[in-house]
Amino acid sequence: MSIASQDRTATSQQELAPGAPAEARLPAEGPPVERLVAQRGFFAGPFDRVPDELYATVERGNGDRRRREVAVDPHSRVSMNTYFGRFPASYWQRWTSVAQARLEATVSGTGTLSVVASDIGGSTRVVERKHVAEAVHESVLLTSAIDRFVDGGALWLELETGGATLTVSDVRWSVGAPSVVRPTAVVICTFNRADDCLHTLDVLAGDAGAMAVVDAVYVVDQGTDTLESRAGFQHIVDRLGTVLHYRKQANLGGAGGFTRGLYEVAEVQHADHANVMFMDDDILLEPDTVIRLTAFANRTVEPVIVGSQMLYLLHPELTYSWAQTTNLPALRAGVPVPRNVHRVDLTRRRQEIRVDAGYNAWWSCLIPSEVVASTGYPLPMFFQWDDVEYGHRARAHGHPTVTLAGTGVWHADWDWKDADNLSNYFNHRNSLITAALHTDFDPKAASRAIRERLLRFLVTMRYGLAATVLKGVEDFLEGPECLHDGGVEAVAAVHKLRAEYPETQSHPASEAPGPRSKATPLVDAPPAPSRDGLVMAKRLLWQVMGKTRGSASVSFRHSHWWHVSRYATVVVTDASQQGVRVRRLDRAELISLGRRSIRLLRKLRREGRGVADRYREALPELTSRKTWERLFESH
Numbered sequence: 251m252s253i254a255s256q257d258r259t260a261t262s263q264q265e266l267a268p269g270a271p272a273e274a275r276l277p278a279e280g281p282p283v284e285r286l287v288a289q290r291g292f293f294a295g296p297f298d299r300v301p302d303e304l305y306a307t308v309e310r311g312n313g314d315r316r317r318r319e320v321a322v323d324p325h326s327r328v329s330m331n332t333y334f335g336r337f338p339a340s341y342w343q344r345w346t347s348v349a350q351a352r353l354e355a356t357v358s359g360t361g362t363l364s365v366v367a368s369d370i371g372g373s374t375r376v377v378e379r380k381h382v383a384e385a386v387h388e389s390v391l392l393t394s395a396i397d398r399f400v401d402g403g404a405l406w407l408e409l410e411t412g413g414a415t416l417t418v419s420d421v422r423w424s425v426g427a428p429s430v431v432r433p434t435a436v437v438i439c440t441f442n443r444a445d446d447c448l449h450t451l452d453v454l455a456g457d458a459g460a461m462a463v464v465d466a467v468y469v470v471d472q473g474t475d476t477l478e479s480r481a482g483f484q485h486i487v488d489r490l491g492t493v494l495h496y497r498k499q500a501n502l503g504g505a506g507g508f509t510r511g512l513y514e515v516a517e518v519q520h521a522d523h524a525n526v527m528f529m530d531d532d533i534l535l536e537p538d539t540v541i542r543l544t545a546f547a548n549r550t551v552e553p554v555i556v557g558s559q560m561l562y563l564l565h566p567e568l569t570y571s572w573a574q575t576t577n578l579p580a581l582r583a584g585v586p587v588p589r590n591v592h593r594v595d596l597t598r599r600r601q602e603i604r605v606d607a608g609y610n611a612w613w614s615c616l617i618p619s620e621v622v623a624s625t626g627y628p629l630p631m632f633f634q635w636d637d638v639e640y641g642h643r644a645r646a647h648g649h650p651t652v653t654l655a656g657t658g659v660w661h662a663d664w665d666w667k668d669a670d671n672l673s674n675y676f677n678h679r680n681s682l683i684t685a686a687l688h689t690d691f692d693p694k695a696a697s698r699a700i701r702e703r704l705l706r707f708l709v710t711m712r713y714g715l716a717a718t719v720l721k722g723v724e725d726f727l728e729g730p731e732c733l734h735d736g737g738v739e740a741v742a743a744v745h746k747l748r749a750e751y752p753e754t755q756s757h758p759a760s761e762a763p764g765p766r767s768k769a770t771p772l773v774d775a776p777p778a779p780s781r782d783g784l785v786m787a788k789r790l791l792w793q794v795m796g797k798t799r800g801s802a803s804v805s806f807r808h809s810h811w812w813h814v815s816r817y818a819t820v821v822v823t824d825a826s827q828q829g830v831r832v833r834r835l836d837r838a839e840l841i842s843l844g845r846r847s848i849r850l851l852r853k854l855r856r857e858g859r860g861v862a863d864r865y866r867e868a869l870p871e872l873t874s875r876k877t878w879e880r881l882f883e884s885h
Contacts, residue, residue: 283427288351288545289337289656290459290538291330291407291421293320297534300566300660303597304333311411319419320409322361328409330421331366333569333596334536336404337423338655339367340604343399345652346549348425353392353407357385361416363409365392370402372602377405382416402603404655425549433465434544434616435515435524439507440531442473447531448482455489457537463544465524467494468511472501500885502736503632503676508612509878512622516875524619528612534563534660535614542657543616553620554650555641557610558657566660567597573653575608576638578688579695581681583609583638584664593665607653609641614659621649626873630881632737634673635680642688643873668825670715670754675744678722679732686726686862687869693858697851704847708840709789709815711833714751716843718744723850729861730868736881756829762821764801764832770821773802775813782812789815796837803830 293306293315302315311326322328330336342348353365364379377394394405409418436454440447447469454460454467467490469477476498477483487494497510508528515526525547527540539558547556560570573587586592587605615637624647628640641651678700685691700723707716721744725732732740748754757763764770779785792798793815801819809822818835871877 283431285352285424286427286431286545286548287459287541288342288423288425289542291335291353291355291423292317292538293328293330295334295566296453296536300534301597304567305335306330306332307597313409319417322409322411322416322418324411324413324415326411329366330406330408331368331600332406333600333658334538334656336406336600336656339394339396339399339405340370340402341546341652341654342425342549343396344604345551345554346425346546347551348396348549350425351394351396351405352424353394353405354420354422354424355390355407355418356420357382357388357390357416357418359411359416360384360414361409361411363390363392363407363418365394365405366408367394367398367405368403368600368602369398370602372600384414400604404600404602425545428548432525432544432548432618434463434527434540434547435466435468435511436464436527436529436540437468437470437508437511437515438529438531439470439504439511440473440477441471441501441507442475443531444473444475444477444480447471447477448480448486450529450531450533450535451486451490451494452482453535454537454540455486457540460537460540461493463541464493466515468514469494469496470507470510471496471498472503472507499882500738501741502630502738502881502885503636503741504612505628505631505633505636506736506881508636509628509630510882512617512627513875513878513882516619516622525616526619526622527614527616529659530613530661532662533613534566536659539614539657539659543614543654546652546654547616547618550652552648553618554652555610555618555621555644556616557607557651557653558614558659559653559655560611560613561596561658561660562593562663562665563660564663564666567595568593569596569658570661570664572601572655573605573607574611576642576684578681578685579692579699581678581685581696581699583635583681601655604655605653607641607651608645609638610651610653612637613661614657617644621647625649626870627875627878629683629869629872630733630736630877631680631683632676632740634676635684639680639684639687642684646688666826668756670712670831672718672741672744672748674715674718675722675725675740676737678719679726679740682723682726683733683865686858686865691859691862693855696858697855700854701847701851704843705786705790706811708843708847709786709793710809710811711814711820711835711840712753713836713839713843714748714754716847717747717751720843720846720850721747723854727850727853727857727861729864730872733872736885738885753831753833756824756826756831759823759830762830762832764819764821764834770801770803770819773804773808773813775804775808775810778810779812785812790840793835793840794837798835 294302294317309327312323313328314321360383362381365377378392543556562568575587625644798818802817803821806823820833
């Protein structure tokens with residue numbers, strides 16, 4: 251069955267008009283299904299770079315781990331007490347009405363299979379155990395009640411042998427199916443990452459189990475380096491067939507790309523029975539995540555947003571966070587929720603506790619149609635905070651977010667992204683908008699948060715970054731009119747603004763302009779000052795008076811404000827480790843930006859509440875289908 255039947259290769263603007271009629275017929279009810287596959291059990295990852303220990307560990311002896319099968323040698327033990335191997339029983343008990351989970355596997359040989367459970371403190375107990383002798387492709391079934399896991403705990407499979415070999419394959423966890431099993435439409439937004447996007451599509455298309463729950467794949471291509479320009483695009487078209495719907499449009503950011511998918515799915519008859527899963531183009535996809543999110547969403551008691559956890563792409567054993575929330579008065583997103591962890595090695599630590607998310611980023615996130623119906627479409631924020639704002643708005647309409655344990659995708663490491671970029675405009679403008687919409691909005695608190703950041707940017711000679719932030723605040727104060735075109739004009743304006751500041755440009759380390767290596771020795775930072783405020787004031791005074799002298803090279807991990815601000819010229823390594831930036835003291839620019847900051851923050855404190863009221867009044871129109879139709883047709 252197909253959510254939409256539009257020509258999968260249509261690319262002309264006429265064919266892609268948002269108002270084009272949808273001919274698809276998604277059945278209101280699918281065929282009866284007795285069991286719903288909640289997740290599959292694998293013994294190795296889908297990619298060579300992924301550690302097998304995220305799937306299964308050899309606790310004793312030897313085991314030959316392959317993706318779908320493991321051969322356990324005599325006198326050995328293999329455990330699936332791993333990130334992807336565990337069934338997150340705590341989440342299933344809290345958010346669904348499922349009372350029992352069933353594990354099935356195909357076995358050959360002789361040995362013991364055990365379903366083991368943990369509690370919030372990590373203590374374990376055997377739930378059910380079965381011994382097989384000289385089995386030949388025998389189907390084994392073990393069950394577990396989901397009744398003692400509200401605050402934490404999980405289930406997993408363990409295999410043990412005596413004097414013989416045991417081979418286990420086709421492991422899967424299932425639960426009772428609901429009366430209607432809803433399919434998922436995957437929406438991928440891409441911008442000039444054609445090769446990455448094609449790889450993600452190829453991984454998804456190559457997994458028959460994942461594709462069995464996917465009714466449509468919408469790819470919204472907003473770049474100039476398009477997917478259809480690649481030789482591999484036709485291969486994807488052939489693999490996905492009528493399931494694929496390729497759309498090209500002007501760059502409206504992540505918000506515009508993902509919303510285009512929502513917009514088109516909503517045109518389809520019976521689409522109110524569908525789930526929509528947003529997915530970044532540049533992730534490494536564990537395809538079982540699609541199955542796990544879809545199954546969970548099909549069994550929650552009430553519609554909730556279901557998101558996956560982010561694992562680090564460059565360090566695939568590490569997780570960014572178990573779940574996130576915000577500190578809106580401080581204009582901060584990505585805040586770990588209580589009892590959460592950050593950058594933990596998943597091959598060494600297990601998530602026993604259940605943590606509740608405030609929102610889930612859109613690297614992989616499933617939104618049921620009921621949420622869209624009551625919450626509306628995303629705000630046309632272009633990118634940054636669009637997912638945060640939507641999570642807050644959905645919760646206000648009675649739809650919380652669940653970041654489901656064991657549903658990770660690999661995404662670019664945040665720690666390896668330099669903060670001095672265009673996104674800071676959207677980060678500050680959109681964080682102010684989100685705070686205006688979802689708090690009482692304290693302009694003084696917002697002003698303090700921005701002032702602290704501006705001081706650090708100025709004292710570290712990142713004048714372009716300070717100017718970027720100031721423009722974000724200025725545009726926020728314009729009111730909801732700043733969102734009228736979905737961010738197209740803002741992107742061009744900020745690019746032009748940042749081009750005026752040399753330190754915003756990255757250079758190869760061997761070609762950095764200015765002082766050569768002999769004149770810029772690599773200098774490590776001293777310990778952090780005990781009295782930040784006094785040291786900050788002193789450094790700024792020195793810079794204003796022109797007393798700062800000398801030059802140095804500074805590694806990224808030593809580029810603290812109290813260190814960089816000691817010099818008149820500093821060559822600083824990018825967080826990406828791909829180049830360096832040259833920062834130079836500019837007394838006139840420092841004074842000019844400082845005065846502008848004072849005036850603007852005073853205006854924010856004076857006018858902030860009134861501006862916040864205007865955003866609240868405009869919210870229904872900004873998130874309406876009519877607004878997005880206008881944006882899609884005008885670009």
